[in-house]
Amino acid sequence: MRSSWAGATMRGCFCVTESLRKSTPAARLNRYLVGGPPFLFLLLFFVVPGFIMVLASFRYPGEFGGLAPLSAADPNILQGLTLETYRFFFSDPIYSQVFVKSIFMALATTLICLTMAYPLALLIARSPKKSRDLMVLLVILPFASNFLIRVYAWMIVLGPQSALSQLVNGLLQGLGMEPVRLLFSPFAVLVAMVYVHLPFMVLPLYTNLEKHDPALLDAAQDLGASAWQRFWRVTFPLSLPGIFSGSALVFIPVLGMFAVPDILGGTGDMLIGNLIKEQFLGTRDWPFGSTLSIMLTIAVLLIAWFAAKLAGRRGSYA
Amino acid sequence: MAQLEIRNVTRRFGDFVAVDNVSLNIEAGEFFTLLGPSGCGKTTILRMIAGFDLPDAGQILLDGKDLADTPAEKRPVHTVFQSYALFPHMTVAENVAFPLKMARRPAAEIAGMTRGILRQVHLTDKADTYPHELSGGQKQRVALARGLVNRPRLLLLDEPLGALDAKLREEMQVELINLQREIGVTFVFVTHAQVEALALAHRIAVMDQGRVEQVDEPARLYGFPQTRFVADFIGHINQLEAQVLESSHGHLRLAVAGLGEIIAPPLKDAAVGAKGVFAIRPEQVRIGVHGELAELKNHFSGVVRNLLYRGEVSVYKVELANGALIEALLPNSAPGKAELFKVGDAVKLGWRHDAGMFLRD
Numbered sequence: 001m002r003s004s005w006a007g008a009t010m011r012g013c014f015c016v017t018e019s020l021r022k023s024t025p026a027a028r029l030n031r032y033l034v035g036g037p038p039f040l041f042l043l044l045f046f047v048v049p050g051f052i053m054v055l056a057s058f059r060y061p062g063e064f065g066g067l068a069p070l071s072a073a074d075p076n077i078l079q080g081l082t083l084e085t086y087r088f089f090f091s092d093p094i095y096s097q098v099f100v101k102s103i104f105m106a107l108a109t110t111l112i113c114l115t116m117a118y119p120l121a122l123l124i125a126r127s128p129k130k131s132r133d134l135m136v137l138l139v140i141l142p143f144a145s146n147f148l149i150r151v152y153a154w155m156i157v158l159g160p161q162s163a164l165s166q167l168v169n170g171l172l173q174g175l176g177m178e179p180v181r182l183l184f185s186p187f188a189v190l191v192a193m194v195y196v197h198l199p200f201m202v203l204p205l206y207t208n209l210e211k212h213d214p215a216l217l218d219a220a221q222d223l224g225a226s227a228w229q230r231f232w233r234v235t236f237p238l239s240l241p242g243i244f245s246g247s248a249l250v251f252i253p254v255l256g257m258f259a260v261p262d263i264l265g266g267t268g269d270m271l272i273g274n275l276i277k278e279q280f281l282g283t284r285d286w287p288f289g290s291t292l293s294i295m296l297t298i299a300v301l302l303i304a305w306f307a308a309k310l311a312g313r314r315g316s317y318a
Numbered sequence: 319m320a321q322l323e324i325r326n327v328t329r330r331f332g333d334f335v336a337v338d339n340v341s342l343n344i345e346a347g348e349f350f351t352l353l354g355p356s357g358c359g360k361t362t363i364l365r366m367i368a369g370f371d372l373p374d375a376g377q378i379l380l381d382g383k384d385l386a387d388t389p390a391e392k393r394p395v396h397t398v399f400q401s402y403a404l405f406p407h408m409t410v411a412e413n414v415a416f417p418l419k420m421a422r423r424p425a426a427e428i429a430g431m432t433r434g435i436l437r438q439v440h441l442t443d444k445a446d447t448y449p450h451e452l453s454g455g456q457k458q459r460v461a462l463a464r465g466l467v468n469r470p471r472l473l474l475l476d477e478p479l480g481a482l483d484a485k486l487r488e489e490m491q492v493e494l495i496n497l498q499r500e501i502g503v504t505f506v507f508v509t510h511a512q513v514e515a516l517a518l519a520h521r522i523a524v525m526d527q528g529r530v531e532q533v534d535e536p537a538r539l540y541g542f543p544q545t546r547f548v549a550d551f552i553g554h555i556n557q558l559e560a561q562v563l564e565s566s567h568g569h570l571r572l573a574v575a576g577l578g579e580i581i582a583p584p585l586k587d588a589a590v591g592a593k594g595v596f597a598i599r600p601e602q603v604r605i606g607v608h609g610e611l612a613e614l615k616n617h618f619s620g621v622v623r624n625l626l627y628r629g630e631v632s633v634y635k636v637e638l639a640n641g642a643l644i645e646a647l648l649p650n651s652a653p654g655k656a657e658l659f660k661v662g663d664a665v666k667l668g669w670r671h672d673a674g675m676f677l678r679d
Contacts, residue, residue, distance in 0.1 A: 219403035221390045222368055223464065224420030233416075237407045 057290035065284030085291040102271040106254040109193040113201040113250050121205035139202050151263050154192045158182040184266040192260045200249040208242025244311050272296050321346040321504055327376035329362050336362045338528035349498050351507045353515040354525035360508045364474050369393045396465040397474040402457045404449040410460050411445040417468040435467040455486045475507045491517050512552045524548050546677050549597045556644050560596035562588050570676055572596055576642030580616045581671040598674030600647035606666050617668035622659050636667055
């Protein structure tokens with residue numbers, strides 16, 4: 001029980017001894033054998049493509065899509081390296097606007113997921129041990145059906161003929177207001193984003209909350225804390241690591257998501273993901289697509305760095 | 319009027335009666351201990367005093383006021399938990415200041431009181447560290463400081479020394495006694511370790527199966543246990559089946575299995591023919607070879623069968639003629655010598671006529 005924090009410290013101790021320990025050649029070989037395959041996999045399919053992408057962002061687009069050659073005999077063909085795509089990105093404010101809009105969409109999704117997931121995770125964590133597994137299963141059950149099908153289902157739920165649309169518009173009409181279109185709107189995108197990513201917030205929160213020592217809440221109550229104070233002074237601060245990991249698991253994929261706005265968004269609801277997809281599959285401008293991807297990566301890293309600083313300040317006990 | 323009155327309190331969990339019609343009076347400033355084996359109901363009583371549990375029947379009164387409708391957070395009662403339950407995300411000072419913050423004391427007062435209590439538990443230099451950086455003994459002292467800082471009417475301690483090693487436990491016992499005397503808060507201490515209870519408490523309630531067996535000062539409890547359970551649970555004791563042959567104001571005459579007739583201290587209304595056990599502490603049993611025990615009214619012959627060297631004392635298990643085993647304890651005053659008698663030695667055992675006691679079934 002007192003476990004989780006005591007456990008955390010103990011793990012810390014073991015790590016120290018681990019790094020100080022002299023290992024036998026067999027143990028070293030073992031380490032390479034175990035660590036080698038995933039290392040090679042990531043090197044080949046993450047690091048190398050990453051470098052290719054960085055390089056591509058500094059090249060010219062090919063005449064029929066793809067990339068222009070680095071050097072060609074014909075001097076009329078665009079060749080070599082250039083900063084043209086970056087200049088283009090910053091010259092037109094529309095791209096920055098898409099970035100800002102996407103970041104807002106990701107932030108809104110994260111916040112809504114957090115407010116919905118927290119009570120649910122708390123409920124599961126404080127349920128009897130037997131029913132917890134079932135409840136977690138229910139949370140991840142939507143993964144059993146295809147992602148696209150789940151998103152398409154929202155077209156029916158939000159469509160103009162749906163009960164929901166008719167109810168909303170009936171109410172608006174009653175209030176003397178213009179009817180609204182639910183489908184193909186930022187609202188539809190937000191609803192589906194929250195729907196798709198909610199489990200990614202619930203699971204880390206639950207994993208964190210489930211480890212809390214119930215004696216801490218007893219102690220807080222014993223020392224005079226009301227239910228409200230017990231939550232804000234004990235449960236909430238201790239759950240910050242769960243909040244941060246859940247938020248990262250929601251925020252980052254939403255920022256790059258293109259399928260949901262493609263299916264449920266209107267023409268004006270283009271997010272970064274759609275923009276990047278468009279460069280590669282639509283206009284076939286690989287250098288600019290690469291540039292957008294790199295800018296997205298930089299944006300995510302900046303936000304992650306900021307969040308880590310925030311977490312570091314609050315969570316120095318962990 | 320006692321500060322804490324427990325009146326006929328019963329608590330059941332399904333068919334299991336955890337606390338069975340218990341009544342206790344605890345005086346202000348007292349160091350009171352609930353002692354018993356695990357499952358005897360002592361922790362349930364503590365939880366009911368703290369407000370984490372409610373009695374099914376009976377009342378708990380603090381300063382004459384029934385606590386039934388006061389939730390745990392409103393009771394002027396704090397608990398030191400067995401696991402300490404320190405808040406891992408707060409520094410030592412923040413942990414200690416927590417009850418003061420909950421009581422909405424002014425910031426300056428909080429700082430002063432926190433500093434004061436940390437000085438009393440010798441943790442001034444640890445104020446800004448986090449609990450996971452502390453040793454077990456230090457955590458224990460933080461938990462004590464946190465429980466005491468707001469001067470509760472009662473401090474409940476739930477096996478607080480259980481997680482410490484033997485040496486540290488002894489040190490903490492001394493600190494607990496001093497702290498309780500200095501601060502003057504009433505302590506209700508729960509433990510299953512009789513040595514701890516004897517060392518710490520002003521009074522001890524021995525519990526078994528939800529009932530209070532005996533409430534007394536440590537020395538009286540040890541010296542005059544009133545039931546076989548208490549005699550057995552507190553310290554070591556020799557027990558031999560016995561029957562009363564003669565009962566007078568001055569003494570009892572008992573027929574004891576394996577010993578024959580012996581003289582024992584008197585027992586009020588012990589009827590002739592009553593059955594029970596004769597019980598005597600090992601340190602009251604004298605052991606010798608020659609006739610030096612002959613002047614004692616109770617003396618017997620036997621053979622040393624076992625020997626336990628414990629440093630300051632040795633315990634000799636002596637087999638009597640009929641096979642009964644009696645433990646005798648001898649201080650080892652001669653350094654470097656583990657045994658005054660060897661296994662197999664023929665020895666004499668004896669004790670004064672006013673030693674030992676008869677316990678009815």
